[in-house]
Amino acid sequence: MSQKIQQLQSMQQNLQNIVMQKQQLESQLIELNSALEEISTTEQAYKIIGKIMIASSKEKLQKDLQDQKEVAEIRLKSILKQEESFKNSMEDLQQEVVKELQDEKKNE
Numbered sequence: 001m002s003q004k005i006q007q008l009q010s011m012q013q014n015l016q017n018i019v020m021q022k023q024q025l026e027s028q029l030i031e032l033n034s035a036l037e038e039i040s041t042t043e044q045a046y047k048i049i050g051k052i053m054i055a056s057s058k059e060k061l062q063k064d065l066q067d068q069k070e071v072a073e074i075r076l077k078s079i080l081k082q083e084e085s086f087k088n089s090m091e092d093l094q095q096e097v098v099k100e101l102q103d104e105k106k107n108e
Contacts, residue, residue, distance in 0.1 A: 004093060004096060004097050004100070005097060007093060008090065008093050008094065008097065011086060011089060011090050011093065012090065014086060015083065015086045015087065015090065018079060018082050018083045018086060019083065021079050022076065022079045022080065022083060025072050025075055025076045025079060026076065028072050029069065029072050029073065029076065032065055032068055032069040032072060033069070035065050036062065036065050036066065036069070039058060039061055039062055039065065040062070042058070043058070044058070045057070045058040045061045047061060
């Protein structure tokens with residue numbers, strides 16, 4: 001049973017990592033949506049490369065941002081599936097541990 005508890009703790013840490021990744025992707029999507037909105041209302045567009053900002057084609061920047069958004073959305077869907085899977089696995093394992101603990105108490 002201690003092995004199951006350790007496994008549960010490990011799964012909890014993995015779930016926390018997944019939640020952090022999800023939050024980062026959600027934040028990235030908010031920034032990308034904001035940038036896409038902003039670029040649609042301006043005539044000139046600039047891109048930061050390293051420590052410099054250079055003028056760039058508005059259409060090219062929009063396409064780059066849209067591509068980044070699509071990648072982030074795909075990654076977010078994958079992370080959400082992982083999160084759901086981990087939650088389900090953890091619930092199953094928790095139920096097993098609780099049942100074993102209850103069985104131990106009955107046998108005492």
